[in-house]
Structure formats: C-alpha cells, structure tokens
Amino acid sequence: MTIEITTYLVYLAISIALTIWVARTLHKNGRVFLVDVFHGNETLADSVNHLLVVGFYLINFGYVSLALKLGYDIADAKEGIEALSVKVGMVLLVLGGMHFFNLFVFSRMRRRKTIHDGRPPIAPDSFTAVKQEV
Amino acid sequence: MRTLTVLYDSECGLCRRAHEWLAQQPKLIELVFVPCASAEARKLFPELNHEWTKADLTVIDNLGAVYFGPKGWLMVLWALTRYREWSYRLATPELLPTTKRVVSAISQNRYQISRAVS
Numbered sequence: 001m002t003i004e005i006t007t008y009l010v011y012l013a014i015s016i017a018l019t020i021w022v023a024r025t026l027h028k029n030g031r032v033f034l035v036d037v038f039h040g041n042e043t044l045a046d047s048v049n050h051l052l053v054v055g056f057y058l059i060n061f062g063y064v065s066l067a068l069k070l071g072y073d074i075a076d077a078k079e080g081i082e083a084l085s086v087k088v089g090m091v092l093l094v095l096g097g098m099h100f101f102n103l104f105v106f107s108r109m110r111r112r113k114t115i116h117d118g119r120p121p122i123a124p125d126s127f128t129a130v131k132q133e134v
Numbered sequence: 135m136r137t138l139t140v141l142y143d144s145e146c147g148l149c150r151r152a153h154e155w156l157a158q159q160p161k162l163i164e165l166v167f168v169p170c171a172s173a174e175a176r177k178l179f180p181e182l183n184h185e186w187t188k189a190d191l192t193v194i195d196n197l198g199a200v201y202f203g204p205k206g207w208l209m210v211l212w213a214l215t216r217y218r219e220w221s222y223r224l225a226t227p228e229l230l231p232t233t234k235r236v237v238s239a240i241s242q243n244r245y246q247i248s249r250a251v252s
Contacts, residue, residue, distance in 0.1 A: 111219075118218060120135070121208050121225035124199035129181045 007080045008068060014084075015064040015091045019057065022095050026102055027053045033106040052105075056098060063094050137164040138213050139178065140206070141192040144169035147248030148240075149191075156210065163213040190241045204237040 027049060034045035067090060074080045140156075143149045153167055168175045170187040179194060186192075186202075193206035201209045212221035224233040240247065 118212070118222070120201075121212050121221040122201070122205050122230075124195075125202045125205060126200045127198045128179050128194065128200050130194070130196065130198045131178050131180060 003074045003077060003080045004070065007070070007074060007084050011068065011084055011087050012064070014088050016061075018088075018091060018095060019060040019064065022099055023053050023056050023060075026056060026099065030102065030106055033110055037106075037109045052102065056102065059098060060091075060095060064091055067091070135163060135195045135197065137166055137196045138209060139166045139168055139194045139196075140210060141168055141170040141175055141187045141194070143188065143191075143244070144172075146244045147252050148244045149248075151248075151251075156214075159217075160215040161213050162215050162218060165210065165213055190238075203241065204234040207237050208233070 030052065031045060031049050034049050035042055038044045038048070067087060070083055070087075074083060140153075142153060156165060157167075168178065170192065171184040175182075175187070176184055182192075182194075182200070190203035191206040191210075192203075193201040193209045195201075195209075208221050208225050211217045211224070223229065
C-alpha cells in the first residue's frame with residue numbers, strides 16, 4: 001500500500017469518526033432545547049432533531065469527500081502526516097463551524113419562542129378596576 | 135394580556151413625541167393611549183388615583199394590573215416587537231436600579247427636556 005493510500009484511509013477514518021461523534025453530541029444535547037421550543041411535544045422535537053442530524057451528516061460527509069483529493073505526490077511518511085494534519089484540520093474547522101451554526105439555530109428558535117409567549121418583565125405595582133368595554 | 139392602556143402626559147412635548155414614535159412601532163400587544171387624568175381616563179378606571187398618574191407614566195393592562203413609572207416604561211417596551219428582549223434585559227436585577235434611576239430622571243425633567251429639544 002502506497003503512502004498516499006494510507007494517508008487517504010487514515011484521513012477517512014479520522015474524519016468519519018469525528019463527524020459521528022459531533023453528530024451524536026448534537027443529537028443528544030440538542031433534544032432538550034427542541035422539546036422546550038416545541039412546548040414539550042417530544043415526538044415533534046425528536047423528528048426535527050433527527051432531520052437536523054441528517055442534514056449535518058450530509059454536509060459534513062459531502063465536505064470530507066470533496067476534500068479527500070490531495071493533488072500532489074507524497075514522498076515519505078513525514079509528508080504524509082503533514083498532508084493529513086492539513087486535511088483533518090480543515091475537517092475540524094468545518095465541523096466546529098457547523099456545530100456553532102447548529103447552536104445558533106437552536107438558541108434562535110428558543111429565543112423566538114420566549115419572545116412570543118413571554119410573561120411581563122416585571123410585576124405590577126397594584127390592581128385597579130377596569131370599566132368593561134361594551 | 136391583550137391590551138395595555140398608556141396614561142401619558144399630553145401637555146409634555148417629549149411625551150407627545152414618544153407617543154408618535156410608539157404609534158409607528160410594530161407591536162406584540164395593542165397599546166391604547168389616553169391622556170392622564172382626562173375624563174376618558176377617569177371613565178375607564180374609576181377607582182384609580184388620577185392625581186398620582188400625573189406624576190409619571192402609568193400603564194394598565196386589560197385585567198387592571200397597574201404599572202407605574204419605570205415599570206410602565208418597561209411594559210411599553212415589552213409590548214413592542216423589536217424591543218421585547220430589551221425589556222427583559224433592563225428588568226434584570228443587575229440593571230433594574232439603573233433603569234429606574236434613568237427613567238425617573240427623564241420623567242421628572244420632562245418639561246425641561248421638551249423645551250431643550252424643541
């Protein structure tokens with residue numbers, strides 16, 4: 001097996017493992033947010049959560065696959081490791097970006113919900129009788 | 135809560151300016167403006183102390199909860215689509231004392247401020 005092939009295989013193994021790990025973390029911890037956003041409707045929350053994770057996998061595997069090609073020859077193991085570190089570094093940055101984007105979407109959804117059925121920010125000073133409108 | 139009635143001082147330029155600005159803002163809750171201590175205000179809220187409402191902005195919801203002064207200002211912010219978040223932020227225990235101080239200072243000097251800006 002040439003050094004190129006080994007580098008590609010190691011790259012794929014690391015990228016796929018990382019993507020699965022991040023996706024699982026999102027799936028597990030994002031659920032609580034979604035249940036809150038959807039007023040405790042767990043079925044809907046689980047469904048949306050699952051759909052989000054599918055999108056996450058698609059984008060990340062798409063990137064990993066597109067970024068696979070090295071485009072130059074590798075002479076020895078040193079160059080192989082260097083090439084690998086650049087590739088894995090890019091995957092990590094993309095994963096990080098996606099992760100924060102997901103967090104942003106979750107918090108945005110949650111904030112919109114609290115805005116719309118929010119309670120008054122403060123308690124009243126007193127109460128008075130209101131003349132009923134006819 | 136469906137509506138907030140805002141009892142404002144119609145004799146103060148700053149308050150009229152604020153009223154015009156508020157009328158244009160997108161709202162989550164309907165705001166009804168009634169000049170304070172007017173016949174209309176007395177009719178709507180027969181048991182309220184109307185002398186008291188002349189001193190500072192008073193906001194009353196459709197269930198009769200009365201928010202006076204800085205609390206009234208916060209409730210008006212809360213009714214606005216774009217500023218609801220700010221109402222929560224300004225009402226946090228850390229910021230509430232400052233909010234109250236600033237709002238009271240503006241209210242107490244509203245005639246001077248009106249003169250200065252007009």
